Amino acid sequence: MTKALEDYLEEVHVLILQKGKARVRDVAHDLNVKMPSVVKALAELKKLGLVNQEPYGDIELTAKGRRIAASVLGRHTLLKAFLMKLNVPEEQADNDACLMEHILSATTLDRIRDFVEGGGARAKEKSDKNKETK
Numbered sequence: 396m397t398k399a400l401e402d403y404l405e406e407v408h409v410l411i412l413q414k415g416k417a418r419v420r421d422v423a424h425d426l427n428v429k430m431p432s433v434v435k436a437l438a439e440l441k442k443l444g445l446v447n448q449e450p451y452g453d454i455e456l457t458a459k460g461r462r463i464a465a466s467v468l469g470r471h472t473l474l475k476a477f478l479m480k481l482n483v484p485e486e487q488a489d490n491d492a493c494l495m496e497h498i499l500s501a502t503t504l505d506r507i508r509d510f511v512e513g514g515g516a517r518a519k520e521k522s523d524k525n526k527e528t529k
């Protein structure tokens with residue numbers, strides 16, 4: 396899935412969490428895109444079996460769509476927390492997290508999670524352990 400589609404999926408998930416429903420106009424507003432772009436992205440997400448939408452109805456996530464959206468949002472939240480630990484201002488951290496969430500490897504995300512959760516101590520422990528076993 397492309398970065399753009401992941402962002403649409405994530406936004407639908409966030410709107411459902413925050414407002415209980417996701418409408419095309421709210422997605423367009425929050426992502427700062429035009430409504431036809433949202434409609435086009437939704438058609439692709441529908442083809443992938445990730446969203447459902449009755450004509451003119453609210454956007455709904457399928458179980459698979461929800462699983463993927465939650466994973467993207469989880470990465471977003473983690474990366475934002477990481478950047479804020481580095482004293483990046485919140486808005487910048489939010490924007491950059493939304494770019495990084497699509498490209499970092501699972502290994503790097505794993506190390507970042509250790510760093511954020513353990514304040515760096517656990518990540519260091521792990522790398523020391525790796526060195527020992529080499």
Ligand code: FE2
Nearest residue numbers: 405471493496
């Ligand atoms: Fe994001």
